[in-house]
Amino acid sequence: MKKTPATDAKQSAAAQDPVLATRERIVRAASRLMQRQGYAGTGIKQISLEAQATLGSVYHFFPGGKQELAVAAIRHGDLEFAEELRTALGSETDPADAVLAFTRHLATGLRTSDWIDGCPITTTALGTAGSSPDIQSAAAEAFARWREIVFDKLRETGIAETDAHDLAHTVISTLEGAELAAQVSRSSEPLDIAGKHLARLITAYL
């Protein structure tokens, strides 16, 4: 992920603040582990080991335990993905080219992780559907934020508000599904094809 100056500033502040740094390490570890193993497959002890933090400090920052950690992990994945999406969409003027560029970015990320690290929130959200309203809300917020970023890009180019709203839904849904299909089949083909079709669909509304 390309870092923006804002992120660099945030990270350097985090490095100077040991309390914030510990919390941040815990959230990142939880996010990465739950992305790969799901909510039930990830224990607090494993998170504390991965974060090089004591169990005591994990419970200090997250007295609500694993549920609270999962919400923070989803929120972290939400913002990380939002930043990648914003950067990719900003790299091209034409929204069709911009979405195509983002599918390539996702395919590269998946291949680099040997098809393991897909969407940062889906695994956690799906394994807790119906059992944790807080996790479900955090995931719903993430999807809404990502749609908003696509919506803004489409509106900039003069696409009508209702069309932009609907297209933003389909862009995010299709990216999610194509990333999942690519991950499962260990091939970028679903993302390559999704990029082509989304570009065609967007162009039809320009």
Added chain:
Amino acid sequence: MKKTPATDAKQSAAAQDPVLATRERIVRAASRLMQRQGYAGTGIKQISLEAQATLGSVYHFFPGGKQELAVAAIRHGDLEFAEELRTALGSETDPADAVLAFTRHLATGLRTSDWIDGCPITTTALGTAGSSPDIQSAAAEAFARWREIVFDKLRETGIAETDAHDLAHTVISTLEGAELAAQVSRSSEPLDIAGKHLARLITAYL
């Protein structure tokens, strides 16, 4: 799910064969539980309780334990979803209308389960990405089968082979992603919009 005569015949044969019936009950229980809780969140004991089968009979049918059960569960979900897809696509002559009908079917299913029962294989497949090649292969096979059903429908209406191949990819990816988005946001809107856009995309190739 609407039952076809073939399913009825299969179920009645299963009811008459107590050995098959036990195995079938175990697979269905594993499939339903893993769909909701993921692989790590589902224990063999819970499956045996849900299936009203002894732990001994679970290990008798599945000596490979939970991994083997997960592969059978994914295969079960794969075939169940394939039948629903085939039925919905067969209900309309026009492939665009047919895909739209299927998005409505998915939305009804999700709403009926209070937004809990989404794709029957995604939760299991995602939580084991990178750790179980057998589960990953079973999920890849499922996606390929579903694409094949869409491909056949599109080819029937004269869409060129390459276009039908690509469209089948995007139809399945978008349905997957929209189902996930609908589940997370507890709203049929992502599926309704996906149906409209997929119909538009397919019509552009007719």
